[in-house]
Amino acid sequence: MIASLNQHLKFDIKGHLSTHSSCVSHCTTFSLSDPKCETFRSKCDHEHASGCEECEIVDKTLCEVAREFDECTIKECIPKDTMEEIDFEINQSKLNILSWKAHCVRTVHQDQAKKNVLEDLQPNQALVVMDWAMKFLPIKHRESQSDFFGKKGISWHLSSVITRAAYPAIDQENHLAVNTFVHILQLGNQGWFSVAHIITDLLNQMPSFAPNVSEIILKSDNAGCYHCSSLVSYLQHLNQLSRIKILEYNFSEPQSGKDICDAKTAHCKMHILRFSGEGHDVLTPDDMVIALNSNGGVKGVVTSVVSIDQSQEMRMKTKIPNISLMNNISFHPDGVTFRKAYGIGRGYFLPSSHFKDNEQILGFEVHTQFHRTDSYIPGSVKHEQDKTEADEEINKEEEIDGTKSGLFACPEQGCMKVYRKQCLLECHICVGNHLYCNTENTLDKVKHLWAEKCIAVEKNFKVLVKGTLGVAENIPEGWALKTAKAQKRFSAKVKEFLYSMYLDFERTGRRPNFDKISANLKYLRNDNGLKHFNREEWLSSSQIKSLLIL
Structure with missing residues (x-):
């Protein structure tokens, strides 16, 4: 059952989801509507009269594991402390699996925003997909072993501007033009202040590359530098000053929605490696520009070197409630509308008077301008329809x-x-126009063929199917929405333990093993043989990592 659960969440579930499904497990409108707030809720125009046994395997497997644990006959032989650890691990695994399932639902639903934008994209509009590339490590054509260690990465940001093709070199039928702007930071960090400057510079440079564009739709992942009140407040103020207006800002789920930026990053990295292989060193942001412009450059890519003075970063006054839960933002002349999920509910509206940050941001310096040659040709992608x-x-x-x-x-x-x-x-x-299917895949066909040839496998397969039938489910509305986690302070005992570990790592130079530290919190005992930390004080490896890195 666990193997079938993994197979379903990894491959099959996305093909079952739809905004107008009669199955309650498949309906993303029902799954992402907030029952506690009408502004974030949409009523389904259909009945949920059918069910799906494949989707029920998640809840049934979790119930089966919990039942087997409760009915375990050897529980009396296991120490109470060990049983507490097992129960904790089972509950944590259950929460992780349900979070994975909710993540799949949000991924499919949020990807629909990008699909709809591209289908309805007007000649005067552009979709801008933004992402920070992994820091570039300087490379030499011939590098000694001592040069390999202790490198400091160079931050660079990609903004892919997708428009309707309006270039003679591109077939305009079903094709989209892609101009990718690469900002290489000579000074500055990957915070909201840097992103605000990059977006401002992008709007200033866009008329030179896409003169017809007067409206843009932004899209990025959920990184803190994008998904924050400070940036949203600045964009609302920028809309009042810029000729190019920002209509929407859609956030995608992790590992989804920014495929074109990842592809362009790969193209740029390979171009730089090729330049280095020809006998050149790429050590500074200026070297990166020379490398990316070499051999005719990367198609549809222009580069710029900038510096951002973080000392000029201002403290924004505007506070947006529950901004981390808002995944779709619409900008209007008189205010901003926030939604938890794309197209669901009328949204929460904040008037322009709520945004109190009207100051210009300073501290942006351009060292190398975007350069467009006469032979410049933007990249292009074919916008496929339902049937190509x-x-x-x-x-x-x-x-x-x-x-x-x-x-x-x-x-x-x-x-x-x-x-x-x-x-x-x-x-x-x-x-990113993916087509998910809930029909039988190749692996299912192989299983059925093998079951027909092998009686033993056939019996096991039938038992699995019978074991997952007849279990009723009660799915609450809005189960796939993000929830705000309760803020809980670490106890003084935990802080003292982690601080001692930190000092030990600083003294010895050893790298911390966060999984091992998390396990020590569960297993460590005092002189009396009792556990040193109770269940409420146990921390995950990610919690420990966030504390020690700071």
Whole structure:
């Protein structure tokens, strides 16, 4: 059952989800509506009259594990402290699995925002996908071992501007133009202040590359430098000053929604490595610009070197309640609307008078301007519709020999898309128009064929199916929404223990093993043989890491 649960969450669940599903487990409108607040709630225009046994396997597996633990016959032989540890691990695993399931629901629903924006994109509009690339480590053409250690990474930020193709070199039918702006930081950190300056510079440079654009839609992940009150307050003020207006800001779930930035980052890194392999060193931001512009440059990519003086960062006065739970923001001339999930509820409206930050931000210096040559050609991706020519060719081929050998399949888990050419696959990944299917996949077919040949496997398979039937479920409305975690202060005893560990790491130079430290909190005993920390004081490895790194 646990293997089937993992298979379902990893591959199958995304193909079951829809905004208008008659199954309560599949309906994202029901799953992401807040029953406690009407502004974040939408009523389904359909009845939830059907069920899905495959989706029920999550709750049934968790119930089965809890039941087996409660009915365990050897519990009396196990020490009470050990039973407490086992019960704690089971409860934590249950919470993690349910969080994983909710994450899958939010991922599919939030990706719909990007799909709808691209489908309705007007000639005067642009979708801007932003992301911080992993810090670039300086490289030398010939590098000694001593040069390899102690490197300091260079921060660089990518902004991919997607517009309707309006260039003679691009076929305008079903094609989107992509201009990627790379800001390389000579000075500054990856905070909201840097992002605010980058967005301001982007709006100033956009008329040179996309003169028709007068409205933009922003999209990024949930990193703290993007998803914060300070940046949203500044953008509302920027809308009143800039010619190009920001209409929306949509946040995606982790590991989703910014495929095109990841692809452009990979292209830029390979271009720099190629330049280094030709006998050059890439040690500074200026070297990175030279490398990215070498050999004709990277198609559709322009670079700039900037410095951001963090001492000029101001303290923003505006406070937005529960900003971390708001995933979709719409900007209006008279205020801002916040929603917890895309298109669900009328949203929470804050008037412009609520935003009290009207000062200009300072501390931005440009060392190397974006340079557009006469031969500059933006990148392009094909915006595929529900049915592409490539898919039709593949279907015809499948009818002949029933195979997909030699074709390029989408690496997204659960996506059915398969292409004949690698360039078509790259376009599909950049656009992110994934097609999830809840039909029987290849692994299921293999299982059924093996079950027919092997009687033992057939019996086990039937027992699994019978064990997951007939269990009623009661799914609450809004179960997939993010919840604000209660803030709980660490006890003085825990702080003292972690501080002693920190001093030991500083003295010896050893790297901390956060998983081991988390286990020590559970297993450490005093001189009387009793546990030194109670259950409420146990911490996860991520909690310990956040404390020790600070």
